[in-house]
Amino acid sequence: MREWITGRNPVYEVLRARRRPIYRLRLAQGAEVKGRLAKIVRLASSGGIPVETTPRPQVDSLGENPQGVALQVGEYPYSDLPTLLEEARRRGEPPLLLVLDLIQNPQNLGILLRTAEAVGAHGVILPLARSVGVTPAVVHASAGASEHLHIARANLAQALERLKSAGVWVVGLDMAPDAQPPQALPLDAPLALVVGSEGEGMRPLVRRQCDFLLRLPMRGQVDSLNAAAAGSIALYLCLLARQARPGTSSAPLGEAPNG
Secondary structure (H helix, E strand, O other): OOEEEEOHHHHHHHHHHOOOOEEEEEEEOOOOOOOHHHHHHHHHHHOOOOEEEEOHHHHHOOOOOOOOEEEEEOOOOOEOHHHHHHHHHHHOOOOEEEEEOOOOOHHHHHHHHHHHHHOOOOEEEEEOOOOOOOOHHHHHHOOOHHHHOOEEEEOHHHHHHHHHHOOOEEEEEOOOOOOEOHHHOOOOOOEEEEEOEOOOEOOHHHHOOOOEEEOOOOOOOOOOOOHHHHHHHHHHHHHHHHHHOOOOOOOOOOOOOOO
């Protein structure tokens, strides 16, 4: 199935990543081909991708905030769980995976994917059903970061079992009283961070797979953050823990880390 990616940053990242079929680039008449748009045209031309100029309303009808450009592509190429673990091995790093349980808002998913890519996560796991996938709206919300990530769809409970058997700790983001503060957890270890849905949080079956629960400290008047904000903060806590203690808790896959 073909679809349209719109917006200068998303289109640019799709062209840079070249992970899916690309059929044609469409520019709005009157758009100034300079800056990012000039780079887009150069990438398309060097890749032999047809470049068309059409009336702006035709481009505007293809997606959200197109900024004068749209790219026709094939479906997003999902990865599998072994590929995510192999990416960590390839980089010589303890795995850092983001597991999203029933995130249904494209904007929230896009934000989480963008943050996961920014912190160097090795991949993201989505459920097989009842969750938004990597749609054009999600690519747009991620500013194209989705194109540089390995994203798998799987039965989450089974996937978490497989990760645990490979020596990966499972940490669920939760506001429950038994959840622990960040400093009490091995966030620099091989880790799968689970973020629950916007309304209900983690499903019980997924929650039971967690080795630890992580609670973000709250000092303001509100008592919670939405999934995208909370997940993004937790990802950066993982990154900071790894930067603060390089080489710590980096047991090879198959060996449970200490702590």
